[in-house]
Amino acid sequence: MASLVFKIQRWLKQPKVWRFVGFASTVIGLLFYAMSSAFNSLFGEWNLLKTFLYSVLSFIICVTVLFAKAWEHSSNLRIKAHMAFFVLTITSFYSFFFDKAAKGKPDAYGLVSCAAFAVMSLSLSRRTRCGFEVDMLYFFLGALIVQLMKIKWVLGIAGAGFSYFLIVLFSWLDDPQPEENGYIELQDQPQVIIQVGSLQPRESNASSGSAPVSTQPEANIQDQATIDGDSHSQKANADFALIKPHLLVSLKALKKQNQKIFGLLYGQSLVDSIQHDHNLFTDVIPLKIINRLNGAVKIAAANGFEKEWCQLYSSCRREFLHQCLSKLELEDLNNIDKNTLDRISSWREGFRIAIHKLFPAERRLCNRVFFGFSSLEDLTFMLICKELTVYFLNFANTVANTTPFENSWRSTLASQVEMFRGMCDMIPGLESVFPDQHSALLKIEAMMTRQRLGEKIRDVFKDMENLICCDSAIVDVVGDVDVLTYNIMYGLSVALRNWDIIEKALIEYPMGINKGGSYPSLSSQIARIVELLDNHLEAKCKTYTDPALGHVAMLNNVTFITQRVLHHPSIARFRSDNYSSANIWDEDWMKKCTAKIRQNLEDYKRSSWNELLGLLKLDNNESLENNVAAESMKEKLKLFNVQFEEICCTQSKWFARDDIRKEIIVSVENILLPAYGSFVGRLQDVLGKAAYDYIQYGMLDIQDRLNRLFLGDKRMSR
Numbered sequence: 001m002a003s004l005v006f007k008i009q010r011w012l013k014q015p016k017v018w019r020f021v022g023f024a025s026t027v028i029g030l031l032f033y034a035m036s037s038a039f040n041s042l043f044g045e046w047n048l049l050k051t052f053l054y055s056v057l058s059f060i061i062c063v064t065v066l067f068a069k070a071w072e073h074s075s076n077l078r079i080k081a082h083m084a085f086f087v088l089t090i091t092s093f094y095s096f097f098f099d100k101a102a103k104g105k106p107d108a109y110g111l112v113s114c115a116a117f118a119v120m121s122l123s124l125s126r127r128t129r130c131g132f133e134v135d136m137l138y139f140f141l142g143a144l145i146v147q148l149m150k151i152k153w154v155l156g157i158a159g160a161g162f163s164y165f166l167i168v169l170f171s172w173l174d175d176p177q178p179e180e181n182g183y184i185e186l187q188d189q190p191q192v193i194i195q196v197g198s199l200q201p202r203e204s205n206a207s208s209g210s211a212p213v214s215t216q217p218e219a220n221i222q223d224q225a226t227i228d229g230d231s232h233s234q235k236a237n238a239d240f241a242l243i244k245p246h247l248l249v250s251l252k253a254l255k256k257q258n259q260k261i262f263g264l265l266y267g268q269s270l271v272d273s274i275q276h277d278h279n280l281f282t283d284v285i286p287l288k289i290i291n292r293l294n295g296a297v298k299i300a301a302a303n304g305f306e307k308e309w310c311q312l313y314s315s316c317r318r319e320f321l322h323q324c325l326s327k328l329e330l331e332d333l334n335n336i337d338k339n340t341l342d343r344i345s346s347w348r349e350g351f352r353i354a355i356h357k358l359f360p361a362e363r364r365l366c367n368r369v370f371f372g373f374s375s376l377e378d379l380t381f382m383l384i385c386k387e388l389t390v391y392f393l394n395f396a397n398t399v400a401n402t403t404p405f406e407n408s409w410r411s412t413l414a415s416q417v418e419m420f421r422g423m424c425d426m427i428p429g430l431e432s433v434f435p436d437q438h439s440a441l442l443k444i445e446a447m448m449t450r451q452r453l454g455e456k457i458r459d460v461f462k463d464m465e466n467l468i469c470c471d472s473a474i475v476d477v478v479g480d481v482d483v484l485t486y487n488i489m490y491g492l493s494v495a496l497r498n499w500d501i502i503e504k505a506l507i508e509y510p511m512g513i514n515k516g517g518s519y520p521s522l523s524s525q526i527a528r529i530v531e532l533l534d535n536h537l538e539a540k541c542k543t544y545t546d547p548a549l550g551h552v553a554m555l556n557n558v559t560f561i562t563q564r565v566l567h568h569p570s571i572a573r574f575r576s577d578n579y580s581s582a583n584i585w586d587e588d589w590m591k592k593c594t595a596k597i598r599q600n601l602e603d604y605k606r607s608s609w610n611e612l613l614g615l616l617k618l619d620n621n622e623s624l625e626n627n628v629a630a631e632s633m634k635e636k637l638k639l640f641n642v643q644f645e646e647i648c649c650t651q652s653k654w655f656a657r658d659d660i661r662k663e664i665i666v667s668v669e670n671i672l673l674p675a676y677g678s679f680v681g682r683l684q685d686v687l688g689k690a691a692y693d694y695i696q697y698g699m700l701d702i703q704d705r706l707n708r709l710f711l712g713d714k715r716m717s718r
Helices: 002-012 015-034 037-043 048-066 068-074 077-101 108-127 133-151 155-174 218-264 270-276 287-302 306-327 340-369 374-400 406-433 437-458 460-469 483-497 499-508 522-541 547-567 569-576 587-615 627-651 658-693 699-707
Strands: 192-195
Touching: 015 037, 015 048, 015 108, 037 108, 048 068, 048 108, 077 133, 108 133, 108 155, 133 155, 218 287, 218 306, 287 306, 287 340, 306 340, 306 374, 340 374, 340 406, 374 406, 374 437, 406 437, 406 460, 406 483, 406 499, 437 460, 437 499, 460 483, 460 522, 483 499, 483 522, 483 547, 499 522, 522 547, 547 587, 547 658, 587 627, 587 658, 627 658, 627 699, 658 699
Parallel strands: none
Antiparallel strands: none
16 A cells, blocks of 8 residues: 555656646636636626737746746746745735625636636646745635635535645645655565664565564575575666655755855855854755755665665765855866966865865764764765865875976975975864774875875985986076076075975985984985085086186076075075074085185186286386387287287176176276286386377276176076
8 A cells, every 4th residue: 555655656746747737727727717707707798809818818827837847947036035926916906806896606617717726836836936836725725615605605615625635735745755654665565664764674474464474495595585686686776766756855955955055155255154154054954954864864774775875965965065166266276387386275275174164064964964874974974075085185196296397396396395284284184074984095095195295395305416416407608507506595495494394204204314323304405405516516617618607607606505595584594593404504604605705706817817917017127218118018908908808708798696796897806907007007108198009998998898797698587
């Protein structure tokens, strides 16, 4: 019997049935109302205009009822409210004028039209949720009872019985849990009754229900088990198809509530809303829907379809989580490009909200929906959160697996450090959100991602060492700061800016043991890199064809390093805070750098200007009237003019940083201008006014040419 009732209920819940019933009852109601005495009393006799207007109105009503399903998806709350008000107003005015115009007893046409319109209202209530369908049902049923009582009061009992039937039918069809006397009986299984709330079926006799089933011989039982095993999958699919519609009804109601949540948040920030109300996603879901979902869990568990229900429910909630994520308007995490640091910031914000806000809200909802089924609750919660968690972990893995190459090395290092810091912050939250065994793999994957990032950061100094040892770039033709110097100093500044997190990575994932039996510290790693860079730069500067240019390049690199140490915020802060890095760039190191700058400056002057200065040397023993001395001085001045022009033309294409450029020019002026002034004065004493024929540069000209040195096309842009 229960199987038959269940089948009838399934059939009556099909939308096609109510679509046909609604359309047919609408047509019948409109036709019979047109022929009723109530129409003639209210609108008078028929004419051509009334016929046309009534036909158009009837057509609109029939089409509306036929396609009423579309209202559910196109109507918002305001439209529904206006529709309910419109229907209330029309029915009220109709009742008022009908009561005034009605004379005598109603005829059969009017009674049939009221009954048909009542059935039409019931049909609409099954297909739409606009808010006025049930009110219309009550209105037409009340009108039917009143008209029957006008004919004879006893007929009012018949009208009340018809009304009771439709109202009970409405309530019965609105119940998503096909339960009867505490159990569910599945079709094609008349001898298996499954108790709600129990996972084990109990057997009953087909005839009496109280006598136990007789025990068969063991061989027959095995044969029967083989037959049952062959058809188990097919029967399971058929059984799940029976209860799936009832499960989907509950999920459909939950999805509507999800849309209402986003409707409430229209124009508001999702982050701010969650911050102010941690229970936002659970409090807005009515208790009725929670109870329906819990009932669906009981149905699925009682019939052995826990896995299928978990999949359905988790799919619904995953969709909701993705909608929440889209509301956050975060950066797309699918690609790694030059904006990786911005994407990491979005990743941290999204992952933080997911772990601390969205996932706990889902856990609270699961706790209410799966009340009494703790194992199912843990499994479903893991399925809900797994996809979003893996999405965030995949981005972290992509950053961890990024291999630094050339110009991207600096941004890659900063990205991996920031990502490791983010994973260190997120893992405690993951462990608190996923404490059960079902989520063990997610936690393991998170720990593995963190380890990969930690090992990448640990190996950053090995990467720096490889950059230095494998540097085969051609020397800079203008003597600018080497690209390698930029990369290494940037890497060291990143290391110092994130001293705590890099030291954490070195402690948790140490490198090889030193000769002394200890692990290398961050300070020792930095000191080693600084020493390697210094030695490499000295060797590289010796490969310049022009030694003077090699010294200029060395001056540029050493000056850049010292100024980076003295003025860069991350490095200067660590020196002032007495961190271990102070041992690397202490006063002794600064003195060595200053001495190296002075030495290279002297070497530059010696290689570039010593030969030129030799031409300006004077022999004090020469007589002023000595013609030989005069000729010698004229020849020296000619050579000076040629060589000075060559040096200025060549070195004006070289490049030096502003600070070191000024120092070089002032140093050259201090040795060149006095020697040149003395030489020109001595020449004027020997030749008199004729000396001006040989003097190509005045003192101001010399200064002007020197001030044009080291202004090459290449400019400091990094």
